[in-house]
Amino acid sequence: MTSVDAQRLTAMTARRAAKAEPIAARAGWAGERIEGRVAYLIGYVCRRGGGGVVDSLAGRLIESARLEAGLSGAELARRARTSRPTLAAYEHGVKSPTLETATRLLAAAGFRLDAVPVPSFEVVVDSRGRPFTVPDRLPRLPIRQALARVRLPVHLNWSDPDRTYDLTDRRQRHRLYEIVLREGTAEDILTYIDGALLVDAWPELVLPVQIRRAWERTAFG
Incomplete structure (x- = not known):
C-alpha cells in the first residue's frame, strides 16, 4: 500500500x-x-x-x-x-x-x-492484481462542482471519451461514481466525488466487493 x-x-x-x-x-x-x-x-x-x-x-x-x-x-x-x-x-x-x-x-x-480536512489515500491491490484508490475520509465538493456537467478524462472513460455526465441526474451521477471508484486516482476522487452524495448513492452503486469493503472500512469508518 x-x-x-x-x-x-x-x-x-x-x-x-x-x-x-x-x-x-x-x-x-x-x-x-x-x-x-x-x-x-x-x-x-x-x-x-x-x-x-x-x-x-x-x-x-x-x-x-x-x-x-x-x-x-x-x-x-x-x-x-x-x-x-x-x-x-x-x-x-x-x-x-x-x-x-x-x-x-x-x-x-x-x-x-475555513480549514477543511484533506483526505489521505492508499492504493490497494485486489485479488486480481488490479489497483484501486481509497481515502481515509469522505471528500466534499462545492455544490456547483458536485452537480456540474462533466466529461471524464480518457484514462477513466476511454471507451466513450465524448460522453457528458449531467451530475444533477441521479442515474448519470451514480454511473460516474462507479467509474471513478473503480478506476480513479486520488486526484480523480477529489475532483469528482462528493462524500454526502456518495453516502446517499452507496446502496445503489454496482461495485466489486473488495472496493465496497475497503471504502466502508476506511472512508466510512
Whole structure:
C-alpha cells in the first residue's frame, strides 16, 4: 500500500480545477456561494516564507472570490483598505499574503476562509492484481462542482471519451461514481466525488466487493 501526500494532492486538484472542462459551470475549486454571500473555501494552504505553488494558490483563491463576487480589483482593494497594486501582486503570486491578510481580503469579497480536512489515500491491490484508490475520509465538493456537467478524462472513460455526465441526474451521477471508484486516482476522487452524495448513492452503486469493503472500512469508518 502506498501513501499519497495530501498537500501535493491539494495543489494538483487546484491546478486541475482551474482548467475546468468548458461545458461545466465555472464552480472553481476555490469555493461556493452558500447563504448570505458566505462561502467555504477549500484547498487553501498557508505557510510562512512560502513561494511558488503556495503563493499562487493563495492568490488564486483571492482572485476567484473577487470574480465570484463581481468585484473589480479596485473595488476589492477599497473595501479591504489596501492598494490595487498590492492586491494585484497577491493575485499573481508575486507577493504572499499572511493568513490574516488573506482572511481580510476574502471577507471584503463576502467570503469566509475555513480549514477543511484533506483526505489521505492508499492504493490497494485486489485479488486480481488490479489497483484501486481509497481515502481515509469522505471528500466534499462545492455544490456547483458536485452537480456540474462533466466529461471524464480518457484514462477513466476511454471507451466513450465524448460522453457528458449531467451530475444533477441521479442515474448519470451514480454511473460516474462507479467509474471513478473503480478506476480513479486520488486526484480523480477529489475532483469528482462528493462524500454526502456518495453516502446517499452507496446502496445503489454496482461495485466489486473488495472496493465496497475497503471504502466502508476506511472512508466510512
